[in-house]
Amino acid sequence: MRGRPGFLSGMIILTTFLILVAITLIRYRDRPSARSGSDAQKVGGTQRIDMAWQDLPRLKPFELLERSGQPISEGVLENQVALVSFFFSRCPSICKRQNEALQRLQTQFRRQDQDVVLVSVTVDPAHDTPEILRDYALLYNADPSKWLFLTGDMQKIKSLGEDSFGLPIGPETHSTSLMLVDRWGRIRDRFDWEQPSELKKLVEAVDTCLAEEAPPGEQLLKTRMPSESDRASEGHGVGTVEKDETWKNEPWLDEFTLTNLDQRPFGTQQLLGKVWLANSFFTRCPTICKEMMSQVKTLQDSLEDKPVMLVSLTSDPGYDDPPKMKNYAENIGFEEGRWHFLTGDPLHIRRVMSEYFGMFVDLEGPTHDEHLFLIDKWGSIRGKFAYDKPEDIIQLRMEVDRLLAETEKPESSSAP
Numbered sequence: 001m002r003g004r005p006g007f008l009s010g011m012i013i014l015t016t017f018l019i020l021v022a023i024t025l026i027r028y029r030d031r032p033s034a035r036s037g038s039d040a041q042k043v044g045g046t047q048r049i050d051m052a053w054q055d056l057p058r059l060k061p062f063e064l065l066e067r068s069g070q071p072i073s074e075g076v077l078e079n080q081v082a083l084v085s086f087f088f089s090r091c092p093s094i095c096k097r098q099n100e101a102l103q104r105l106q107t108q109f110r111r112q113d114q115d116v117v118l119v120s121v122t123v124d125p126a127h128d129t130p131e132i133l134r135d136y137a138l139l140y141n142a143d144p145s146k147w148l149f150l151t152g153d154m155q156k157i158k159s160l161g162e163d164s165f166g167l168p169i170g171p172e173t174h175s176t177s178l179m180l181v182d183r184w185g186r187i188r189d190r191f192d193w194e195q196p197s198e199l200k201k202l203v204e205a206v207d208t209c210l211a212e213e214a215p216p217g218e219q220l221l222k223t224r225m226p227s228e229s230d231r232a233s234e235g236h237g238v239g240t241v242e243k244d245e246t247w248k249n250e251p252w253l254d255e256f257t258l259t260n261l262d263q264r265p266f267g268t269q270q271l272l273g274k275v276w277l278a279n280s281f282f283t284r285c286p287t288i289c290k291e292m293m294s295q296v297k298t299l300q301d302s303l304e305d306k307p308v309m310l311v312s313l314t315s316d317p318g319y320d321d322p323p324k325m326k327n328y329a330e331n332i333g334f335e336e337g338r339w340h341f342l343t344g345d346p347l348h349i350r351r352v353m354s355e356y357f358g359m360f361v362d363l364e365g366p367t368h369d370e371h372l373f374l375i376d377k378w379g380s381i382r383g384k385f386a387y388d389k390p391e392d393i394i395q396l397r398m399e400v401d402r403l404l405a406e407t408e409k410p411e412s413s414s415a416p
Contacts, residue, residue: 047224048189048222048223048224049222049223049224050220050221050222051220051221051223051225051227052217052218052219052220052221053186053215053216053217053218053219053220053221054215054217054218055227056186056187056188056221056223056225056227057164057165057166057186057187057225057226057227058164058185058186058187059074059077059164059181059185059186059187060074060159060160060163060164061073061074062074062156062159062160062164063152063156064121064150064151064152064153064156064157064160065130065150065151065152066130066148066149066150067130067133067134067136067137067144067148067149067150067151068130068134068144069130072148072150074185076148077117077119077181077185078183078185079183080115080116080117080183081115081116081117081180081181081182081183081206081209081210082116082117082118082119082180082181083102083105083116083117083118083119083178083179083180083181083202083206084119084120084121084165084178084179084181085098085102085118085119085120085121085175085177085178085179085193086120086121086122086123086157086161086167086169086173086175087099087120087121087122087123088122088123088124088127088128088172089122089124089127089128089132089133089136090124090127090172091172092386092388092389093288093291093370093386093387093388094176094288094368094370097193097194097287097288098176098193099120099139099140100140101193101194101199102118102120102140102147102178102193103140103141103142105118105199105202105203106118106140106141106142106143106146106147108203109146109206110143110146114206114207114210115210116146116206116210117146117147117148118142118146118147118148119147119148119150120147120148120149120150121150121151121157121160121161122149122150122151122157123154123157123161123169123170123171123172123173124171124172125151125152125153125154125157126154126171128151129151130151133149133151134149136149137149154171157169158170164187165177165179165187165190166225166226167179168361176192176193176194176368177190177191177192177193178190178191178192178193178202180202180205180206180209182209182212183209183212184215186215187225188205188209188221188223188225189205189221189222189223189224189225190224190225191205194285194286194287194288195286253351253352253355253356254356254379255267255268255269255356255379256268256348256351256352256356257269258313258342258343258344258348258349258352259322259342259343259344260322260340260341260342261322261325261326261329261340261341262322263322266340266342267342268379271309271311271375271379272377272378272379273377274307274308274309274377275307275308275309275374275375275376275377275400275403275404276308276309276310276311276374276375277296277299277308277309277310277311277372277373277374277375277396277400278310278311278312278313278357278372278373278375279292279293279296279311279312279313279369279371279372279373279387280312280313280314280315280353280357280359280367280368280369281293281312281313281314281315282314282315282316282319282320282366283314283316283319283320283324283325283328284316284319284366285366285368288368288370289368291387291388292370292372292387292388293312293332294332295372295387295388295393296310296312296339296372296387297332297333297334299372299393299396300334300335300338300339302397303397303400306400306401306404307404308400308404309338309339309340310334310338310339310340311339311340311342312339312340312341312342313342313343313349313352313353314341314342314343314349314366315349315353315361315366315367315368315369316366317343317344317345317346317349318346320343321343322341322343325341325343326341328341329341353367353369356381357373357381358381358384359371370386370387370388371384371385371386371387372384372385372386372387372396374396374399374400374403376403376406376409377403377406377409378409380409382399382403383395383396383399
């Protein structure tokens with residue numbers, strides 16, 4: 001019985017604690033949650049947040065040319081549910097697969113009698129004239145009344161991509177995003193056409209939009225899009241860009257140091273005196289990167305007797321830490337000490353990709369670039385080659401032999 005007082009006091013303390021917890025939960029249960037700074041940074045990333053319909057960004061006015069030669073503006077989409085994408089007809093890989101995915105969606109929507117308009121906007125208008133787009137659209141059996149192909153002034157296309165959707169647009173750039181626009185011109189969400197789970201969410205979101213008879217108003221919806229106010233205050237679109245832009249005043253990068261699989265610094269200094277191949281990828285990519293890395297693996301094996309280094313930079317450094325990349329590298333059969341996988345600070349990675357290699361960096365998320373970059377012994381980029389073009393790979397192999405034979409830096413070779 002001596003232990004009884006202690007037992008009772010313990011029970012009192014525990015009961016008091018539980019009562020305080022219950023009061024706290026009741027107090028905050030119905031409080032509307034505000035997006036914290038960290039949450040705001042996830043907008044445009046992989047996580048969807050709740051946002052009132054009335055806060056979603058609007059489709060801005062635009063005027064372009066359809067493949068028929070007729071001018072098209074945002075008015076043609078009024079009272080229609082639309083999926084907007086960007087592509088260019090000369091792309092042999094990413095855009096081809098994207099439009100194959102859209103073709104399947106067109107068939108699915110038609111079979112289910114769903115009134116959805118597909119809008120594909122070229123980012124190569126100098127080549128993609130209405131005539132070119134007419135022939136291109138035939139490859140995908142594109143119904144002219146339900147699948148529009150748009151071209152026009154590059155600045156207008158850039159404005160449409162950036163001002164409406166927050167997508168960085170440049171000549172012959174890629175995006176894996178399909179942008180969903182509802183009947184009232186609100187951009188509901190973006191979906192990655194490469195991911196089956198994303199396409200399933202897209203179809204569900206389309207069903208929701210089609211069933212709506214009036215604007216949802218204050219109704220909360222799941223989205224990756226930044227709100228109108230966020231976009232106005234941050235000055236950018238979908239992408240998760242650091243607000244610190246002091247880097248803009250820094251010198252242009254002509255060398256870099258990142259982090260390798262052993263979590264040690266590695267960069268251009270360690271590669272001086274060597275010929276090397278570089279590419280960008282990300283481990284979560286289920287299609288394009290997988291195929292590209294298979295090509296790099298083939299090059300690793302076929303160039304075994306040549307002193308050529310391989311460097312793969314992740315464009316998804318927020319997810320691809322050294323342990324994840326090491327597991328990925330081992331699964332594809334990389335040769336340690338010869339094939340280097342690099343990650344690092346997201347902003348620095350973007351600068352390396354953009355400034356050193358001249359890649360177009362997609363701010364909305366991981367970037368696809370189908371090129372393999374060939375760098376000489378002095379750190380100068382001497383060529384870029386499409387991984388999925390056999391003629392490019394043949395040319396790459398010839399250039400490798402030529403660069404390996406060089407003993408002095410050519411006068412025309414300069415740092416990137």
